[in-house]
Amino acid sequence: MRSDIADKQQAIFCMLARFGEAMSSPKRLKIISLLSEGPKSVEQLADLTDQSTAATSAHLKLLRASGLVEGHKEGRHVWCSLAGDSVTRVWLALRNLGEELLPEVREIVRDYFEHPETLSALTMTEIMEEVRNNRVILLDLRDQDEYRAGHLPHAKHIELKDLKRRVDELAGDRPILAYCRGPYCITALKGVTSLRKLGIPAQRLPFGVPEWKAAGLPLDRTSLRPSRGRKALAN
């Protein structure tokens, strides 16, 4: 009875250690990070993580075995996604840990992403309120697939490459809040810079869809599944 409990406890630690193992490789962490933004195919992931398909497949095998990632075949693609929101939560907790503990990470984040264009004062719930009252325009700058899979409420979607062409759609009466894949993604930063050069005041949100979702806030959805045949370019 005593050792019974001890055994079971040990078993729990062993199972949790498999999660840790899954998160012990930079490549796999990058995969997790990418998947927290939405489902991707094996090939896309291989592309975005700069490694062979075979290597990616091996990493995904381990991730699937650990339970963090799920995949299902559809046509000749295998679509991978995180096994639940609690996986995203662990990933965000880990990233947050990095920002708090490692001065180097903090520095990189500061250098590249905490520009004056970043709106750091507004919390997510405050933004939610602003959106509800139609006082701001939310601008989603990610790829179309990602936008369809889930976006912030009432967010307008323009891909970064189309921004200059479609700039007149952003009627100038309300402030524009741009976002992309998360605090480490440069898309929104570029978009905000573009808009400012065109004389349109815009700010970048220091978070993306995963953070929004992890905070328990609602997402809008356009269609059920990302369309196929396109590869994400971004980073």
Added chain:
Amino acid sequence: MRSDIADKQQAIFCMLARFGEAMSSPKRLKIISLLSEGPKSVEQLADLTDQSTAATSAHLKLLRASGLVEGHKEGRHVWCSLAGDSVTRVWLALRNLGEELLPEVREIVRDYFEHPETLSALTMTEIMEEVRNNRVILLDLRDQDEYRAGHLPHAKHIELKDLKRRVDELAGDRPILAYCRGPYCITALKGVTSLRKLGIPAQRLPFGVPEWKAAGLPLDRTSLRPSRGRKALAN
């Protein structure tokens, strides 16, 4: 410039992967779990994790190198502790992930810890309110060192082994809420069972000090440092 950002990003993932690596061994996870309850010496940890001092030392070396754990020498002991609350938060997120993802973990937790003695309805902030208004007695059943290092506000401290002897100190007018090291610790469960046998109504809180602290709620503290020379028995 482009590849510069890519390089830095890759560097971030490498550093975060070291955290993952630190959490990829059951023994090290157990150490983290134990340390989330308060500082411990290398020898205590070796005892509690059922392994040689040398092996424990090696694990701690890795944990220290990753930055998750800090240690400082004091006399001939080295006292180890977690490097910050964000470490505890990652640990709790990981454990939560296990409970959500692995049916086996859920089952073990159910089997051993979700007895009717557990008070699952009250949230931590509600309990805080009850305590503030003096409507309940909080009972800390851990070892004295742990109690001193930090305990729930106004919690009374009686070690499990002294409970029967000191039972008359628990005046019978208010409900008793017992807690220990966390949802996986059996101390509070035993205490509640004892009290009930003695005719005193008591309930077990389904969380401990780490969870309370991670929720951002305040702790009371008795003295600064745990006394030496005693080894924790529990768990």
Added chain:
DNA sequence: TTGATAGTCAAATACTCGTTTGAATAATAT
């Protein structure tokens, strides 16, 4: 059918990890 595409598998490589053993160090007690 043939060819192309998306993904997995198996073998082989070099590399890293966990543990044990016994020695080394450092602080304290006698």
Added chain:
DNA sequence: ATATTATTCAAACGAGTATTTGACTATCAA
């Protein structure tokens, strides 16, 4: 000084991991 206690270190073993290569299996299109 010597002994004792707490911890770290170094060498060595077996086990496991990451990546590459080339073969293999589906799926779909012409």
